[in-house]
Amino acid sequence: MKKSSLPLRGSIGPGNHEYSNESLVKLLRWHFGHSEFRGKQLETIKAVLSGKDCFCLMPTGGGKSVCYQIPALATKGIVLVVCPLIALMENQVMALKEKGISAEYLSSTQSIQDKKKIHEDLDSGKPALRLLYVTPELIATPGFMAKLMKIYSRGLLSLIAIDEAHCISTWGHDFRPGYRKLSSLRSRLPNVPILALTATAAPKVQKDVIASLGLQNPLVLMSSFNRPNIYYEVRYKDLLDDPLADLSKQLKASGDVCGIIYCLERALCDQLSVYLGKYGISCAAYHAGLKNELRKSVLEDWLSSKIQVVVATVAFGMGIDRKDVRVVCHFNIPKSMEAFYQESGRAGRDQLPSKSLLYYGLEDRRRMEFILRNSSSADKKILPSSSSQKKLSEKSLTDFAQMVEYCEGSGCRRKQILESFGEQVPAFICSKSCDACKHPNTVAAYLEELTTTCAVGRNNSSSRIFVSSSNMNDEKEFSEFWNRKDEASGSEEDISDSDDDTEVVKSLAGTKSLKKSGLNEKIALLERAEENYYQNKISVKQNDKQDKNVVSASFREASRKRLENAIEQAQQRLGSSFKIEVERYACFLEHECYEKYGRTGKSFYYSQVASTMRWLSTADSKELTSRLRAEENTELPALPSPSPMLDLSKSEKTNEEVHCSPVLENPASNLSKQNASPAAAAPLPPIPSFAEFVNGRMEKANHSNKSPRLSINRDEKDPVKRTRLL
Ligand SMILES: Nc1ncnc2c1ncn2[C@@H]1O[C@H](COP(=O)(O)OP(=O)(O)OP(=O)(O)O)[C@@H](O)[C@H]1O
Numbered sequence: 026m027k028k029s030s031l032p033l034r035g036s037i038g039p040g041n042h043e044y045s046n047e048s049l050v051k052l053l054r055w056h057f058g059h060s061e062f063r064g065k066q067l068e069t070i071k072a073v074l075s076g077k078d079c080f081c082l083m084p085t086g087g088g089k090s091v092c093y094q095i096p097a098l099a100t101k102g103i104v105l106v107v108c109p110l111i112a113l114m115e116n117q118v119m120a121l122k123e124k125g126i127s128a129e130y131l132s133s134t135q136s137i138q139d140k141k142k143i144h145e146d147l148d149s150g151k152p153a154l155r156l157l158y159v160t161p162e163l164i165a166t167p168g169f170m171a172k173l174m175k176i177y178s179r180g181l182l183s184l185i186a187i188d189e190a191h192c193i194s195t196w197g198h199d200f201r202p203g204y205r206k207l208s209s210l211r212s213r214l215p216n217v218p219i220l221a222l223t224a225t226a227a228p229k230v231q232k233d234v235i236a237s238l239g240l241q242n243p244l245v246l247m248s249s250f251n252r253p254n255i256y257y258e259v260r261y262k263d264l265l266d267d268p269l270a271d272l273s274k275q276l277k278a279s280g281d282v283c284g285i286i287y288c289l290e291r292a293l294c295d296q297l298s299v300y301l302g303k304y305g306i307s308c309a310a311y312h313a314g315l316k317n318e319l320r321k322s323v324l325e326d327w328l329s330s331k332i333q334v335v336v337a338t339v340a341f342g343m344g345i346d347r348k349d350v351r352v353v354c355h356f357n358i359p360k361s362m363e364a365f366y367q368e369s370g371r372a373g374r375d376q377l378p379s380k381s382l383l384y385y386g387l388e389d390r391r392r393m394e395f396i397l398r399n400s401s402s403a404d405k406k407i408l409p410s411s412s413s414q415k416k417l418s419e420k421s422l423t424d425f426a427q428m429v430e431y432c433e434g435s436g437c438r439r440k441q442i443l444e445s446f447g448e449q450v451p452a453f454i455c456s457k458s459c460d461a462c463k464h465p466n467t468v469a470a471y472l473e474e475l476t477t478t479c480a481v482g483r484n485n486s487s488s489r490i491f492v493s494s495s496n497m498n499d500e501k502e503f504s505e506f507w508n509r510k511d512e513a514s515g516s517e518e519d520i521s522d523s524d525d526d527t528e529v530v531k532s533l534a535g536t537k538s539l540k541k542s543g544l545n546e547k548i549a550l551l552e553r554a555e556e557n558y559y560q561n562k563i564s565v566k567q568n569d570k571q572d573k574n575v576v577s578a579s580f581r582e583a584s585r586k587r588l589e590n591a592i593e594q595a596q597q598r599l600g601s602s603f604k605i606e607v608e609r610y611a612c613f614l615e616h617e618c619y620e621k622y623g624r625t626g627k628s629f630y631y632s633q634v635a636s637t638m639r640w641l642s643t644a645d646s647k648e649l650t651s652r653l654r655a656e657e658n659t660e661l662p663a664l665p666s667p668s669p670m671l672d673l674s675k676s677e678k679t680n681e682e683v684h685c686s687p688v689l690e691n692p693a694s695n696l697s698k699q700n701a702s703p704a705a706a707a708p709l710p711p712i713p714s715f716a717e718f719v720n721g722r723m724e725k726a727n728h729s730n731k732s733p734r735l736s737i738n739r740d741e742k743d744p745v746k747r748t749r750l751l
């Protein structure tokens with residue numbers, strides 16, 4: 026139904042008082058059906074209507090669009106909206122048209138006829154258009170800039186809204202070179218207020234946006250970033266027998282709800298979508314590798330509830346306005362808290378209870394670290410100074426570390442998100458709406474087990490990634506695989522299709538010459554790299570299967586390293602009076618764990634190492650002294666040279682030598698003999714299992730011989746891994 030506009034058509038400018046709160050609320054109700062303005066909406070609207078530049082920070086789903094849509098309805102002129110994505114523009118324009126509001130967008134996807142119509146309207150001197158959505162690249166073209174100047178000179182440009190304004194900042198999680206071209210707007214169109222909008226809260230990004238856009242004395246309006254209706258949960262891939270099956274189970278358990286699953290790569294989107302489809306979940310993949318038409322139809326099907334779940338790269342979602350998304354799942358760890366916040370924030374925009382699920386896996390972590398480390402070379406065009414590149418690379422790794430901390434920490438997830446944006450919040454703010462607050466003991470147990478399992482597994486997974494990368498002849502080319510920033514041509518066509526973080530085609534197609542010549546070779550090269558990566562992974566996996574119960578040398582060294590740390594911490598805790606040889610005793614204790622359980626199975630070995638560490642963390646100096654000093658007279662085997670194994674910044678070996686070799690290779694050597702020494706007569710105190718430890722803390726209950734396993738559902742096939750059901 027087409028509605029007539031309310032007769033509120035003033036002009037923007039200082040001292041303009043014709044926009045009363047009541048008249049603006051009336052517009053909101055009439056056109057959008059919302060009863061009241063939310064948060065800082067009204068303040069923002071009034072600021073821009075009075076001609077002020079404004080920087081508006083609102084959480085995802087907070088209602089930023091209304092801040093420029095209402096001014097468009099209140100004034101005579103046109104509101105120009107700059108958007109990073111074609112999908113976003115299409116979506117908003119479609120929604121506005123349905124409301125009877127005259128809005129259009131200009132992009133390469135439109136027919137010549139449609140474009141012509143829009144240009145005719147713009148040239149008419151009395152345009153019917155209220156909102157015109159464009160890409161930043163279009164603004165930079167001389168032709169369009171000339172048109173803008175013309176509209177401006179007629180007094181018909183009332184506001185420039187820069188949506189997703191963080192895209193202008195190289196410090197932001199979603200930097201787009203096209204946005205940098207907006208910096209000339211302020212000087213070319215001096216009297217038009219600029220409204221920058223974003224949900225990115227990092228202070229550095231805020232400052233950068235204001236400076237880059239040249240905003241003058243902007244009114245900065247911020248809202249809290251808390252999303253109380255979203256429940257946050259992390260699930261640990263390394264502890265799950267089958268993460269895919271777990272995901273499918275989770276989705277099914279939520280009912281027939283609308284969801285988004287984010288994956289790092291297109292191929293995984295396709296595979297996951299097929300997999301979930303087989304399990305009766307109606308879903309489709311969405312990524313930049315699909316043809317425009319297909320992408321469009323997936324989006325339409327999802328928006329109209331024909332399909333339930335979209336499995337997508339980050340190409341999907343920025344600004345997509347579906348209010349009732351109940352689950353947003355990250356099947357791979359995102360690259361920063363900002364990205365995570367934006368993406369998970371697409372859930373529950375109707376303010377109803379929703380869920381953010383993040384599947385965290387060590388291999389994903391390593392992969393992302395690799396991508397971030399290597400993507401710095403891709404920034405050369407944009408950041409000519411090597412110190413800027415270095416800074417950016419360091420920054421992305423620091424940002425990513427925050428994301429890892431979110432997954433590996435046991436504290437409130439919500440608090441962590443908000444604090445990462447500089448928002449200090451009290452502990453009770455969460456009200457048990459994250460897994461860490463709702464099930465603290467279970468999360469603690471998972472993390473404990475993860476530490477053991479993953480510290481042990483780190484070696485192998487990392488080396489796989491590095492092996493694949495070293496197979497690349499030209500590292501520079503490989504790093505382009507991850508480069509979304511290479512959009513040097515600035516042609517309008519280049520934008521918005523290159524949204525996948527890790528997708529190559531569009532970013533490689535950034536220059537016309539590349540499009541013609543090197544693209545195919547590069548794609549072939551990248552495909553080979555991917556193949557190598559997966560082949561490598563498969564062969565390592567097969568070996569892993571065969572060796573399922575063998576505690577490998579590298580696993581043992583990782584354990585020894587952890588025990589060393591635990592002894593060092595014990596020393597720190599107990600002060601200078603307690604001094605022992607750290608490496609020597611770490612070796613000894615590790616060997617004891619191995620002797621007791623190594624042959625029985627990995628899980629027992631892990632649990633024994635973890636238990637020993639717990640004992641080290643609580644034992645007093647008397648207990649430690651009697652246990653460890655007793656060994657001093659015993660001759661221990663030669664110790665290994667320090668290993669870089671746990672240093673994540675270094676590449677690691679695939680087939681490590683046994684570092685603690687004299688002890689480990691020959692269990693019947695010195696240390697075995699020590700079992701008959703006085704040390705053996707002073708055994709470790711009884712060591713509880715994980716579950717006993719956690720439950721014991723909480724319940725202080727007596728344990729039977731059965732060794733209760735928390736309330737975790739153990740997978741029947743594999744006792745180590747589990748299907749988590751909180
Ligand atoms: N005052 C209001 N009252 C009720 N609902 C509102 C109000 N303002 C906006 N909304 C609704 O909130 C939802 C989110 O709005 P919008 O898309 O503008 O958010 P956003 O801040 O731009 O989010 P994102 O950061 O994801 O782009 C929309 O469905 C919109 O209709």
Ligand SMILES: [Mg+2]
Binds near residue numbers: 089
């Ligand atoms: Mg928006």
